[in-house]
Amino acid sequence: MATTNLIANVNRGLDRIENHIRGVGTPMQNPTNIIDGIRGSLNTIWVTLQNITAERDQYQNLLNDTNRRVNNYRNELNDSRHQNLQLQRLLDESQVRVERTMFSYRDKDRHIQELLREKFAKQLLYQRNINRLQQNTQQLQTNAQNQGQILALQNNPLGNMAEARRRPLYTIIATTFAKHDQYSGQEPPDEYLDNIWNSIVHLEPDMTDLENANAGDFNDAIKCGLLKTKLAGKYIPVPAQDPYNGNANIDTPARLRAWMNSKYQRENIGTQQVAIQKLAQEKFRSTDSPDTYEKRIRPLLLGIPNNDANTVGFLKSHLSDWGDLYIWMRSANPAIAGINEFFTELKNLWLERNPNIHASQNNSSAEIDKLNSKITSLQAQLAQSAQVHPQSSADFEKLNSKIASLEAQLAEFIQMNSRIAQRLQLPENVVNSNNAPIYGKYINEELEKRLGVIEINFSKLIKLIEDSIDTKSARYQYSESSDYNNGGLEKRLDKIEANLAKFTRKDTRGAKTTQR
Numbered sequence: 089m090a091t092t093n094l095i096a097n098v099n100r101g102l103d104r105i106e107n108h109i110r111g112v113g114t115p116m117q118n119p120t121n122i123i124d125g126i127r128g129s130l131n132t133i134w135v136t137l138q139n140i141t142a143e144r145d146q147y148q149n150l151l152n153d154t155n156r157r158v159n160n161y162r163n164e165l166n167d168s169r170h171q172n173l174q175l176q177r178l179l180d181e182s183q184v185r186v187e188r189t190m191f192s193y194r195d196k197d198r199h200i201q202e203l204l205r206e207k208f209a210k211q212l213l214y215q216r217n218i219n220r221l222q223q224n225t226q227q228l229q230t231n232a233q234n235q236g237q238i239l240a241l242q243n244n245p246l247g248n249m250a251e252a253r254r255r256p257l258y259t260i261i262a263t264t265f266a267k268h269d270q271y272s273g274q275e276p277p278d279e280y281l282d283n284i285w286n287s288i289v290h291l292e293p294d295m296t297d298l299e300n301a302n303a304g305d306f307n308d309a310i311k312c313g314l315l316k317t318k319l320a321g322k323y324i325p326v327p328a329q330d331p332y333n334g335n336a337n338i339d340t341p342a343r344l345r346a347w348m349n350s351k352y353q354r355e356n357i358g359t360q361q362v363a364i365q366k367l368a369q370e371k372f373r374s375t376d377s378p379d380t381y382e383k384r385i386r387p388l389l390l391g392i393p394n395n396d397a398n399t400v401g402f403l404k405s406h407l408s409d410w411g412d413l414y415i416w417m418r419s420a421n422p423a424i425a426g427i428n429e430f431f432t433e434l435k436n437l438w439l440e441r442n443p444n445i446h447a448s449q450n451n452s453s454a455e456i457d458k459l460n461s462k463i464t465s466l467q468a469q470l471a472q473s474a475q476v477h478p479q480s481s482a483d484f485e486k487l488n489s490k491i492a493s494l495e496a497q498l499a500e501f502i503q504m505n506s507r508i509a510q511r512l513q514l515p516e517n518v519v520n521s522n523n524a525p526i527y528g529k530y531i532n533e534e535l536e537k538r539l540g541v542i543e544i545n546f547s548k549l550i551k552l553i554e555d556s557i558d559t560k561s562a563r564y565q566y567s568e569s570s571d572y573n574n575g576g577l578e579k580r581l582d583k584i585e586a587n588l589a590k591f592t593r594k595d596t597r598g599a600k601t602t603q604r
Contacts, residue, residue, distance in 0.1 A: 272321030277348035
């Protein structure tokens with residue numbers, strides 16, 4: 089803009105001088121000043137042009153440098169592209185090599201896995217074959233042993249007349265026994281022995297005849313030997329003496345049975361003490377029947393004498409949740425001879441019981457209320473019918489019969505509760521109350537009270553027994569010390585025996601009172 093203005097000023101100055109020379113326009117007083125001004129403007133324009141030229145040269149140099157740099161960058165970019173292409177080719181080649189290597193590795197790994205699976209399968213088959221071979225070998229040994237024992241009994245020389253006389257029975261028994269599996273603990277010993285002996289029970293007369301004709305031909309030792317041939321697994325070899333029952337010789341079927349029961353209990357339940365602890369924790373459950381209960385309890389009773397009074401007491405206490413059933417077993421049948429008799433009596437009482445006996449204590453009041461409501465409803469219907477249809481005597485008779493039936497059921501409920509109250513020796517006002525809620529309250533309280541007393545006495549008795557066992561073992565251990573034997577232990581034993589006698593008398597008095 090400055091250069092343009094200077095040029096315009098120069099043009100105006102030249103025009104004024106030209107007009108002055110021509111005599112046109114206003115004459116100038118001093119044209120020299122205008123010429124000097126034009127000269128100054130031209131100088132300024134010249135300097136400006138020089139500066140512009142210098143700047144142009146400078147920008148041209150910058151442009152040239154920029155172009156050179158752009159060219160260099162282009163060259164570098166091209167070089168980078170070439171390098172990238174080379175690297176991409178190398179990468180592609182490497183990828184191909186890696187893929188080939190991976191495929192090769194996968195093939196090798198797959199092959200290795202197949203070989204490992206094949207090896208494992210072969211090992212499994214080998215182990216299975218070994219197990220089968222061992223089982224077959226053991227079975228063959230067992231069969232050979234059993235057959236050898238039976239054949240040894242069969243193939244004795246004819247000179248042994250006893251063996252010759254037994255041989256026909258041996259042949260029949262061997263054929264019959266072969267139909268039964270070897271015993272290895274698959275069921276309680278009593279069941280197995282009963283089943284297998286029942287299969288040859290028809291031969292007992294022949295066995296008896298042989299034994300009566302010639303003593304020793306078919307005695308208990310021979311029968312025991314026959315039963316031993318059916319044992320296998322953990323039950324062979326049979327020891328000569330029973331370590332569980334006083335080292336008695338196992339030479340009769342009864343002693344073999346006792347040893348098998350003890351062995352079965354030890355293998356499946358534990359020691360006799362553990363069995364007693366489990367027995368104390370058992371109950372006759374709401375889902376039980378006498379058969380299922382006996383099947384669950386019998387294994388816990390193996391080795392216990394049938395007439396063991398403590399065990400019978402345990403079994404009776406299992407019925408404590410069953411109301412009348414428990415009372416009948418405790419009161420009406422206090423002198424049950426043994427365990428077998430208990431289960432027999434339980435089955436008899438089970439058949440005679442009221443099907444709702446387990447719930448009668450809690451539900452009798454509700455049932456009586458229902459009966460009362462039914463009676464009231466029927467009486468209302470009867471009165472209404474009498475007013476509306478006085479002539480329908482047949483309907484009245486039906487309603488009367490229904491009322492009589494319901495009243496009989498109500499009386500039966502009341503009578504049953506009254507009998508229970510009498511057996512529990514409740515006060516006369518309770519026995520004669522004929523009130524279901526009163527019966528339920530006092531009967532439940534009395535049963536809970538008696539159960540608590542029984543549990544307390546039982547815990548005391550257990551403690552006394554344990555103390556007695558500890559004392560007796562201590563006395564046996566220190567039996568050489570006369571001072572100790574004649575000291576506190578004798579007094580303590582006397583005290584324990586006196587307490588036991590006291591508990592016995594108390595139980596006897598309770599039983600007699602209940603019978604009354």
